[in-house]
Amino acid sequence: MIYFIEDDPNIRELVIYTLNSQGSEAVGFERPSDFYKALDEKLPKLILLDVMLPEEDGLKILKKIRQSPLTSHIPVIMITAKGSEIDKIKAFDLGADDYVPKPFGMMELLARIKAVLRRSTTVEKKVEYEIDNLYVCPQKHRVKVNGEKVTLTLKEFELLCLMLENRDIVLSRDQILDKVWGYAFDGENRTVDVHIRTLRQKLGDAGNLIETVRGIGYKIGEAK
Numbered sequence: 001m002i003y004f005i006e007d008d009p010n011i012r013e014l015v016i017y018t019l020n021s022q023g024s025e026a027v028g029f030e031r032p033s034d035f036y037k038a039l040d041e042k043l044p045k046l047i048l049l050d051v052m053l054p055e056e057d058g059l060k061i062l063k064k065i066r067q068s069p070l071t072s073h074i075p076v077i078m079i080t081a082k083g084s085e086i087d088k089i090k091a092f093d094l095g096a097d098d099y100v101p102k103p104f105g106m107m108e109l110l111a112r113i114k115a116v117l118r119r120s121t122t123v124e125k126k127v128e129y130e131i132d133n134l135y136v137c138p139q140k141h142r143v144k145v146n147g148e149k150v151t152l153t154l155k156e157f158e159l160l161c162l163m164l165e166n167r168d169i170v171l172s173r174d175q176i177l178d179k180v181w182g183y184a185f186d187g188e189n190r191t192v193d194v195h196i197r198t199l200r201q202k203l204g205d206a207g208n209l210i211e212t213v214r215g216i217g218y219k220i221g222e223a224k
Helices: 009-021 032-041 058-067 085-093 106-123 154-165 173-181 191-209
Strands: 002-005 026-029 046-049 076-080 098-101 129-131 134-137 142-145 210-213 217-220
Touching: 002 009, 002 032, 009 026, 009 106, 026 032, 046 058, 046 106, 058 076, 058 085, 058 173, 076 106, 085 098, 098 106, 134 154, 134 191, 142 191, 154 173, 154 191, 154 217, 173 191, 173 217, 191 210, 191 217
Parallel strands: 002 026, 002 046, 046 076, 076 098
Antiparallel strands: 129 134, 134 142, 210 217
């Protein structure tokens, strides 16, 4: 599956039609909000991303993709009319895998997509976490406790993966908000605490693996 976020319907429909006709399943989105909803349902193998978009700048979307444990491994190709060197540098610094300026030829775009997918397949590592009775596979969006499947929301899953990636490291609330939600900590904001509470409840016995470090934040440590 390939996701394409582009507000120009002519470009979006042409690219989606071409990809589908070439045997690649592809879906287009006009607005970032629709793209985020699709991520909750299914992760793509590649993302094509315009920069100039309604609701949210494409570079901000790229930053969120790279910060999320759930999507950080997905290759992203920027497709944009902004083709200056500084724009390309910004995109690559944020983790873009390739940059295609408009206007572009469809054959060139297809070739670049194939090249990026080859590279990502070569370097992709399968990551799994197993601690006590908890099993998590980020690539498959799979969580099990005592062998039983556990259903989490996207943010709960990203929060769990973030703590597992930083096992035995205390993460402050502002660090968690920045990595999972993409904004700085507000002292009155209880978002993290609420999600930690619901995450513990859904994990049942394995919820005890999430430790509260008073005055600092949370961590997942060694199995007790």
